[in-house]
Amino acid sequence: MTSSPVSLSMPTVPRRRRTPEDVAAAAGVVGEKRVLLAAPRGYCAGVDRAVIAVEKALEHYGPPVYVRKQIVHNRHVVETLEERGAIFVDETDEVPEGSLVVFSAHGVSPAVVRSAEERGLRTIDATCPLVTKVHREAVRFAKGDYEILLIGHVGHEEVEGTFGEAPDHTQIVNSPEEADTIEVRDPDRLIWLSQTTLSVDETMETVRRLRERFPNLQDPPSDDICYATSNRQAAIKKIAPQADLVIVVGSANSSNSVRLVEVALEYGAKEAHRVDFANEVDESWFEGVATIGVTSGASVPEVLVQDVLRLAADYGYAAVEEVVTAEEDILFSLPKELRATLKEAGDGSRGLGGRGQRPMS
Ligand code: SF4
Numbered sequence: 001m002t003s004s005p006v007s008l009s010m011p012t013v014p015r016r017r018r019t020p021e022d023v024a025a026a027a028g029v030v031g032e033k034r035v036l037l038a039a040p041r042g043y044c045a046g047v048d049r050a051v052i053a054v055e056k057a058l059e060h061y062g063p064p065v066y067v068r069k070q071i072v073h074n075r076h077v078v079e080t081l082e083e084r085g086a087i088f089v090d091e092t093d094e095v096p097e098g099s100l101v102v103f104s105a106h107g108v109s110p111a112v113v114r115s116a117e118e119r120g121l122r123t124i125d126a127t128c129p130l131v132t133k134v135h136r137e138a139v140r141f142a143k144g145d146y147e148i149l150l151i152g153h154v155g156h157e158e159v160e161g162t163f164g165e166a167p168d169h170t171q172i173v174n175s176p177e178e179a180d181t182i183e184v185r186d187p188d189r190l191i192w193l194s195q196t197t198l199s200v201d202e203t204m205e206t207v208r209r210l211r212e213r214f215p216n217l218q219d220p221p222s223d224d225i226c227y228a229t230s231n232r233q234a235a236i237k238k239i240a241p242q243a244d245l246v247i248v249v250g251s252a253n254s255s256n257s258v259r260l261v262e263v264a265l266e267y268g269a270k271e272a273h274r275v276d277f278a279n280e281v282d283e284s285w286f287e288g289v290a291t292i293g294v295t296s297g298a299s300v301p302e303v304l305v306q307d308v309l310r311l312a313a314d315y316g317y318a319a320v321e322e323v324v325t326a327e328e329d330i331l332f333s334l335p336k337e338l339r340a341t342l343k344e345a346g347d348g349s350r351g352l353g354g355r356g357q358r359p360m361s
Contacts, residue, residue: 031290034319035312036242037305038235038295042249044228045330046128047072047299050105051081053126053335057102058085060341066101068092068108069157071126072299073254075276092116100124105299106157107131109164124337130196130226131158135165137220141191142166147184149173149217151206152195156255159195176202179209191218196226197256197298199263200233227330228298229256233263235325236295240267243293245285247312248274249304250297257297269293278307286315 050071057065063085070078070088078088092115095101100122103112107127116123127135141148148170152159163170173179173192184190192210194203203225211217223230240246246264250257257274264272275281286292292312296305309320333339342348 032319033290033317034321035292035294035309035317036239037309037320037322038232038239038293039322039324040228040231040235040326040328041294042296042298042300042302042305044226044298045328045332046105046130046226046228049332049334050102050126050128051077053124053338054081054086054102055084056334056338056342056347057100057124060338060345060347061100064099066095066099066121067104068095068101068112069104069106070253071102071104073106073257074251074297074299074301076301076304077299092119092121095119095121097121102126104157105131107135107161109161111164112161122337124335126335127161128196128226129332131161133222134162134193134196134220134224137193137224138162138165138170141193142169145169146189146191146218147171147186149182149184149190149192149210150194151192151198151203153198153255156195158197158255162193162195173206173210176206176209179206179213182210184214187214188216190214190216191220193220194224195255196224197229197259198225199259200225200230201263201266227328229259231326231328232256232260232295232298235323236260236264236293237267238325239293239295239323240264240269240272243269243291244289245270245291246272246293246295247281247285247308248272248295248297249276249300249308250274251276251299254297254299257300260295260297264293264295275308277304278311281308281311283315286317292317 054065054067054071064087067086067088089095092101092112097120101116102124103126105126105128138148148166150162150170151173154172154174159172163172171182173182192207246269248257248260261272261274273285294308
């Protein structure tokens with residue numbers, strides 16, 4: 001008797017994508033499903049101002065309006081402005097001579113300003129006033145012959161801009177560990193400044209380690225980490241210990257959004273993820289989850305958070321409780337180059353930026 005190999009192939013049944021009800025049933029959730037929504041979250045005054053600056057430039061001067069770097073670090077914002085006629089470039093030498101270019105909210109070094117002047121570019125400076133404040137500090141302390149230890153991430157646009165104000169007097173401290181090894185010229189003429197969007201706790205740890213080695217290290221005249229960064233971190237710190245899952249809406253290159261994920265995990269969230277859009281949320285994240293914390297970085301339009309809340313509701317997390325840890329009412333005037341144009345055009349409707357939570361759809 002001979003036998004031939006028998007193929008026992010099973011019929012292929014296309015796998016049905018699980019519905020929200022399936023996930024909910026399989027989740028084994030202990031406790032009532034709910035969302036704790038952080039407030040403040042989303043747009044800060046500096047981001048709102050910068051986005052309005054590009055919108056107003058498009059409206060009053062017409063496209064194309066060039067923007068050096070991403071106006072703010074958010075994919076949705078950048079793509080939406082591109083659709084309206086903004087062209088994002090990496091450097092001013094990509095901008096045709098005589099054209100209009102907007103400098104992003106993260107600020108630019110004096111070398112960039114000079115390069116734009118040399119090319120005869122018309123400029124609108126949308127640098128956040130709180131970044132400009134740090135630039136001024138750098139200039140002032142360099143003039144006083146201080147050495148500046150700039151705590152921040154190497155390669156981040158804001159750090160490049162601040163460093164460029166006083167390159168001969170500045171060293172970048174990229175992490176707490178670097179504080180243990182950095183060498184300084186004169187430990188008695190030393191000040192630290194920082195990027196505006198860092199983790200408050202990590203920065204204080206870096207300062208602590210620096211001061212251990214350099215007791216005469218001076219503090220900045222006022223906090224460099226901005227109100228928006230601190231407030232968003234404070235809100236997620238309150239939510240994180242209760243959260244099985246934290247979803248942070250924000251882009252991968254958004255420093256303050258990435259920090260929110262880290263802070264959530266440090267303060268007890270069992271899991272934390274960053275997404276640009278609701279469709280990046282993985283349904284497996286909901287398994288076994290009763291409480292979801294939701295927040296968003298300072299460059300994120302509220303509409304993207306609402307998309308995540310709608311998705312969460314589809315999975316049974318319809319109860320949303322806002323956890324308010326601060327009220328924000330900061331407004332910044334639009335860049336001066338625009339104000340005159342708006343006045344001439346009788347456009348008084350949006351003379352100010354920074355109203356926060358402004359939807360951008
Ligand atoms: S995060 Fe802070 S420094 Fe950055 S744009 Fe917003 S307010 Fe300005």
